[in-house]
Every structure is written in C-alpha cells, then in structure tokens.
Amino acid sequence: MASQPPSNETVQLSETATPSPSLVPRVSTVAMWALFLLCSGVLALAVTSGGRWTVGGVLVVDGLTAIMWVVVTFFSGIVHSYSRRYMAGDRHLDGFYARIFAFTLAVMTMTAADHVALFAVMWLAMGLCMASLIGHVRGWKQAQAAAGTARRYFLASSGLLGAGLVALTWATGSTSIAGILGQVGTVPRPVALGAVGCLFLAAIIQSALFPFHTWLLSSMTAPTPASALMHAGFVNAGGILLTRFAPLLADEPAVMSLLVVVGAFSALLGQALLLVQTDIKRELGASTIAQMGFMILQCGLGFFAAAITHLILHGFYKAYLFLSSGAAVEQTAPEGHHRAGTSLPSVAVSLLTAVGGGVLFALLTGKGTELNSGLFLTFVVVVTTMHATRDILRRTALPPSLRLVSVPLVVLTAIGTYAVLFDAISAVIASTPMAQAPTDLTAVHLGVAAAFVASYLATELGWHRSNKRLYVALLNVSQPSPDTLLTSKEDYDDA
Structure with a gap:
C-alpha cells in the first residue's frame, strides 16, 4: 500500500474506519x-x-x-x-x-x-x-x-x-x-x-x-x-x-x-x-x-x-x-517460508510436466502442430509450465511423495483451463479482423527462444545474486x- 504523506498535524488512527456520509x-x-x-x-x-x-x-x-x-x-x-x-x-x-x-x-x-x-x-x-x-x-x-x-x-x-x-x-x-x-x-x-x-x-x-x-x-x-x-x-x-x-x-x-x-x-x-x-x-x-x-x-x-x-x-x-497486498505484508514471516532443495526427482517431474503442458496446449488449441509462430507460442507455454512447476515444488510444504504427484496435476489443470479459455475467447472475438494471423518462423524466433532458455537457466542457478554487477x-x-x-x-x- 502507498505510504501516508508527510504532515505537520497529528493523525489519529482508529481500528474501524468511519463510513462516509456521502451517497x-x-x-x-x-x-x-x-x-x-x-x-x-x-x-x-x-x-x-x-x-x-x-x-x-x-x-x-x-x-x-x-x-x-x-x-x-x-x-x-x-x-x-x-x-x-x-x-x-x-x-x-x-x-x-x-x-x-x-x-x-x-x-x-x-x-x-x-x-x-x-x-x-x-x-x-x-x-x-x-x-x-x-x-x-x-x-x-x-x-x-x-x-x-x-x-x-x-x-x-x-x-x-x-x-x-x-x-x-x-x-x-x-x-x-x-x-x-x-x-x-x-x-x-x-x-x-x-x-x-x-x-x-x-x-x-x-x-x-x-x-x-x-x-x-x-x-x-x-x-x-x-x-x-x-x-x-x-x-x-x-x-x-x-x-x-x-x-x-x-x-x-x-x-x-x-x-x-x-x-x-x-x-x-x-x-x-x-x-x-x-x-x-x-x-x-x-x-x-x-x-x-x-x-x-x-x-x-x-x-x-x-x-x-x-x-x-x-x-x-x-x-x-x-x-490483497496489505494482508500479504501482515502475514509474511521470513522464517516461516519453506523452500525445498533441488533434487533429481523434482527436476524430472518438472521436465515431464512442462512437456505435458505443451502437448496438452497443442492438442486443445491446435497451436504448435504446424511449423509457424504457433510452435513458438507452444514453446513459451512449455517454458512457463517448467518455471511454474519448479517454483511450486520449491515452495510447497507438502511431503515429497505427495508434492511430486499433486503439483503436476495442479499445473496441468491450469494449462488446460488456459487453453480452453483461449479457444473460447478466440471464438468470441472471431469477428475482429485477423484475431489470429500466425507468422512464419524466422531466426528472430530462434534467437528469442535461446534467450528464454538462457534466462531460465540463469535464474535457476541464481546468477543475479552471485554476480554483483548484474544485481546492481x-x-x-x-x-x-x-x-x-x-x-x-x-x-x-x-x-
């Protein structure tokens, strides 16, 4: 929340705000x-x-x-x-x-x-x-x-x-x-x-x-x-x-x-x-x-x-x-966070979930089945799914066995919901000229894809923290x- 402005007057705060008489x-x-x-x-x-x-x-x-x-x-x-x-x-x-x-x-x-x-x-x-x-x-x-x-x-x-x-x-x-x-x-x-x-x-x-x-x-x-x-x-x-x-x-x-x-x-x-x-x-x-x-x-x-x-x-x-940002500030306790370490099973589950998310998105939307920008869109979904899965696996406090099963189900459900909503909105705005106009794949797309992969690896390895120049x-x-x-x-x- 925004900080209160400086004032020379004493401000009295109460537990309950007084409702405004204005209609x-x-x-x-x-x-x-x-x-x-x-x-x-x-x-x-x-x-x-x-x-x-x-x-x-x-x-x-x-x-x-x-x-x-x-x-x-x-x-x-x-x-x-x-x-x-x-x-x-x-x-x-x-x-x-x-x-x-x-x-x-x-x-x-x-x-x-x-x-x-x-x-x-x-x-x-x-x-x-x-x-x-x-x-x-x-x-x-x-x-x-x-x-x-x-x-x-x-x-x-x-x-x-x-x-x-x-x-x-x-x-x-x-x-x-x-x-x-x-x-x-x-x-x-x-x-x-x-x-x-x-x-x-x-x-x-x-x-x-x-x-x-x-x-x-x-x-x-x-x-x-x-x-x-x-x-x-x-x-x-x-x-x-x-x-x-x-x-x-x-x-x-x-x-x-x-x-x-x-x-x-x-x-x-x-x-x-x-x-x-x-x-x-x-x-x-x-x-x-x-x-x-x-x-x-x-x-x-x-x-x-x-x-x-x-x-x-x-x-x-x-x-x-x-x-809900105010409640988030009140409820945050640094020592209360759980952050699981990286393990081979969690990495494997993340990779499988990411691939599954891409396949699910392609099946439901038809994107990524042709050699055009739809393939790149599906790639973005895969990277996003990978990042979300890894982040949830690290933060959740569930037992390891339950975590490795439940998190992929939650993430894949979210991807499926997104794909269905994408199809629905595409149908609703179909009368808008060129609501979908996929482009040919170019070297630009390949370069951007490489940048996404490099950025993801850098984040996973924590380079923004270990490299002081980058951090500053x-x-x-x-x-x-x-x-x-x-x-x-x-x-x-x-x-």
Missing part, C-alpha cells in the same frame, strides 16, 4: 454493478448471435468490445466495492469515486470506438484519469511527482497515437477504424510504416515496456485500489490497440518481428527485476512489466486472441494481488523517478 460511493458502486450486468447481457447476445453492431460510424460493438466491457466493469465493480472501506475517511472520497467511474467509462468507450477522433480522445482521457488517481493524495509531493511523471508518458503516448491515426486518415480519406483497415492496401508504404511506428510506440508506452517502464514503477504512490484498477484495460490497453489494428501490423513481417523482440526483452527484464525487489507493490509492478511483455510478444506472433486472453487473465490475477544493474534499472521516492525518515508520518 456518492454507494450510488457509484451500485451503478457500476448494474453496468456489469448490462454488459454481461451484451456479451451473451454477441456470443449467441455472432453479431456486430455499429452506431453511426462512431461506435462498434463486436465480440472484442463485449468481452472487454464485461472484464472492465467487473474489475471496476470490485474496486468500487473494495474502496468503500479502504478509502473510508478520505477527505477527497467523492472525487476518487468520480475519477474511477469516469476512468471506467473512458476505457469502455475506447474499446468500442470506431471513429479515430473518439478513440484518440478516450485514450487520452483514461490516461489523464489514471494520472490523477496516481496523485490522489494532494498534499504529498512524491505522489504529485509520480502523477506528473505518469502524465508526461501518457501525453506522449496519446500524441503518438494521434499522429498515427491522422496519417492513416489522410492516406485513406476515412475517419473510421473499419474504413481505414478496409483500405490498408492503398496506404503508401512510407505512411503505413510511420503510422505503425506511432501505434507501436503508443502501445508499449501505455503497457510500460522497457524503456518506458519508469512511470509504472513510480506509480506506487497511488492508492491500492487505483493500482488494481490500472489493470482494467489501461496498462494492458496496448494489446487492445494492436488487436484493433492487426491488419495493418500483420502485413509487415519486420514490425511483427520487432514486436516479438521488444515483448520478449521486456518479459525477461521484468522477470529479472522482480527477483531483486523487496517492496511488495514494486514486485507487482515488475511482474506487470514482464506480463505485458508476454502480451506484446503474442501480438508479434500473430495470435492477437492469445494476447487478449493473456491480458484478461493477468488483469484478474494482478488486481487480486494488489487488493537490475536494481538501477528498477529505480523509479527520484522525486517520487521518500528518501528521508523525516518525510514519513510517524503519527
């Missing part, structure tokens, strides 16, 4: 859950009819829109409900609820926008709302500095997105995303590359990929509910943007390869940064960088449906972790903006 939190929460139920009905209608509805060339409601609406309103409903107690007593409570409600509406409108101006305006609006939430504590200079840092990144992202959309509108004469994508072949190549470059940069800035990850690591001054809400279509909005413009990207093999490289590097870097963090919220931030890297990587492989599946699952998981380098890269840090004990509120 805004209650009305806003009820309205959000009602909106969730309405969106669930829209999703059910989209699934059963397979329809795609347009509203005056301004909005489009298709499978992608419907599923993102349900996810966003569910996240926001949870945050609204959680905040009624967490934020109780905050002097700016009504403003907080107004901003999270407005943020939710901005994300929903962005996912449905077909007019380029509306898409760009909503992209900017949700950025400004999030920056304001990061700096919610008005009297805390570090929070205001973090908000300013985030705002600059979001304005840059919005500017790049606007430039790309203006270029595409000028080249095609169309002001709708559908119209632009229908004329991709008529766009001059220099204009197309410039526009793709702008969209690419806008996506990776928003998703906090390296070297634009600083805004996310600096945003830990935000109230914990705001950090959770960040995963409701905001930090993962890069995946939505690239999925909407998939036909423009898929025609450029070099761009797709670049997405793979940038996504893979950020995934590996985020995982490495996670290993050297001591602050729980910053650990979650580093983990988000890694997961957003995987999301962009999947876009580069041409599996945009996989990217949407990933951002949804990651959003659920990370929102839960942020909202990772610490330096993971530092937030200096003016967002509390560096003096006098800055803390000791009341």
Whole structure:
C-alpha cells in the first residue's frame, strides 16, 4: 500500500474506519454493478448471435468490445466495492469515486470506438484519469511527482497515437477504424510504416515496456485500489490497440518481428527485476512489466486472441494481488517460508510436466502442430509450465511423495483451463479482423527462444545474486523517478 504523506498535524488512527456520509460511493458502486450486468447481457447476445453492431460510424460493438466491457466493469465493480472501506475517511472520497467511474467509462468507450477522433480522445482521457488517481493524495509531493511523471508518458503516448491515426486518415480519406483497415492496401508504404511506428510506440508506452517502464514503477504512490484498477484495460490497453489494428501490423513481417523482440526483452527484464525487489507493490509492478511483455510478444506472433486472453487473465490475477497486498505484508514471516532443495526427482517431474503442458496446449488449441509462430507460442507455454512447476515444488510444504504427484496435476489443470479459455475467447472475438494471423518462423524466433532458455537457466542457478554487477544493474534499472521516492525518515508520518 502507498505510504501516508508527510504532515505537520497529528493523525489519529482508529481500528474501524468511519463510513462516509456521502451517497456518492454507494450510488457509484451500485451503478457500476448494474453496468456489469448490462454488459454481461451484451456479451451473451454477441456470443449467441455472432453479431456486430455499429452506431453511426462512431461506435462498434463486436465480440472484442463485449468481452472487454464485461472484464472492465467487473474489475471496476470490485474496486468500487473494495474502496468503500479502504478509502473510508478520505477527505477527497467523492472525487476518487468520480475519477474511477469516469476512468471506467473512458476505457469502455475506447474499446468500442470506431471513429479515430473518439478513440484518440478516450485514450487520452483514461490516461489523464489514471494520472490523477496516481496523485490522489494532494498534499504529498512524491505522489504529485509520480502523477506528473505518469502524465508526461501518457501525453506522449496519446500524441503518438494521434499522429498515427491522422496519417492513416489522410492516406485513406476515412475517419473510421473499419474504413481505414478496409483500405490498408492503398496506404503508401512510407505512411503505413510511420503510422505503425506511432501505434507501436503508443502501445508499449501505455503497457510500460522497457524503456518506458519508469512511470509504472513510480506509480506506487497511488492508492491500492487505483493500482488494481490500472489493470482494467489501461496498462494492458496496448494489446487492445494492436488487436484493433492487426491488419495493418500483420502485413509487415519486420514490425511483427520487432514486436516479438521488444515483448520478449521486456518479459525477461521484468522477470529479472522482480527477483531483486523487496517492496511488495514494486514486485507487482515488475511482474506487470514482464506480463505485458508476454502480451506484446503474442501480438508479434500473430495470435492477437492469445494476447487478449493473456491480458484478461493477468488483469484478474494482478488486481487480486494488489487488493490483497496489505494482508500479504501482515502475514509474511521470513522464517516461516519453506523452500525445498533441488533434487533429481523434482527436476524430472518438472521436465515431464512442462512437456505435458505443451502437448496438452497443442492438442486443445491446435497451436504448435504446424511449423509457424504457433510452435513458438507452444514453446513459451512449455517454458512457463517448467518455471511454474519448479517454483511450486520449491515452495510447497507438502511431503515429497505427495508434492511430486499433486503439483503436476495442479499445473496441468491450469494449462488446460488456459487453453480452453483461449479457444473460447478466440471464438468470441472471431469477428475482429485477423484475431489470429500466425507468422512464419524466422531466426528472430530462434534467437528469442535461446534467450528464454538462457534466462531460465540463469535464474535457476541464481546468477543475479552471485554476480554483483548484474544485481546492481537490475536494481538501477528498477529505480523509479527520484522525486517520487521518500528518501528521508523525516518525510514519513510517524503519527
């Protein structure tokens, strides 16, 4: 949770927060859950009819829109409900609820926008709302500095997105995303590359990929509910943007390869940064960088449906972790951790589980059965399964015999569930142009695969701890903006 701002006044803390007399939190929460139920009905209608509805060339409601609406309103409903107690007593409570409600509406409108101006305006609006939430504590200079840092990144992202959309509108004469994508072949190549470059940069800035990850690591001054809400279509909005413009990207093999490289590097870097963090919220931030890297990587492989599946699952998981971070701090006891050593049986079980996970994923999704980027996607599943199995085996306190049987069953069940959900989401967003557009395997994929294997081995061997230069380098890269840090004990509120 974010630290309290410095103050010259004595602050009295009570065991139970006093409920706010304002009706805004209650009305806003009820309205959000009602909106969730309405969106669930829209999703059910989209699934059963397979329809795609347009509203005056301004909005489009298709499978992608419907599923993102349900996810966003569910996240926001949870945050609204959680905040009624967490934020109780905050002097700016009504403003907080107004901003999270407005943020939710901005994300929903962005996912449905077909007019380029509306898409760009909503992209900017949700950025400004999030920056304001990061700096919610008005009297805390570090929070205001973090908000300013985030705002600059979001304005840059919005500017790049606007430039790309203006270029595409000028080249095609169309002001709708559908119209632009229908004329991709008529766009001059220099204009197309410039526009793709702008969209690419806008996506990776928003998703906090390296070297634009600083805004996310600096945003830990935000109230914990705001950090959770960040995963409701905001930090993962890069995946939505690239999925909407998939036909423009898929025609450029070099761009797709670049997405793979940038996504893979950020995934590996985020995982490495996670290993050297001591602050729980910053650990979650580093983990988000890694997961957003995987999301962009999947876009580069041409599996945009996989990217949407990933951002949804990651959003659920990370929102839960942020909202439960306070309890995690209270319950952590270093001497209470159990960490089993490495043994030949555990290594063998991990390898077999990883191979089994890859085979199960390939059988359920059909990916990895052909010599294209689907094979690389399956390889990522194998590496992820291996890492998860090894981590659980080391941490669980179950007896060895039970551990070696139960852990593979749990992991394989999770992989099977992921594969089924991937297939379901692929079916729901099938009306989205090029939801799946696998690419040919290249030397880039082989190089990235080798990097994944090397990174996994380095982590297993603990090189980040034994190599002091590497450890310090990772610490330096993971530092937030200096003016967002509390560096003096006098800055803390000791009341």
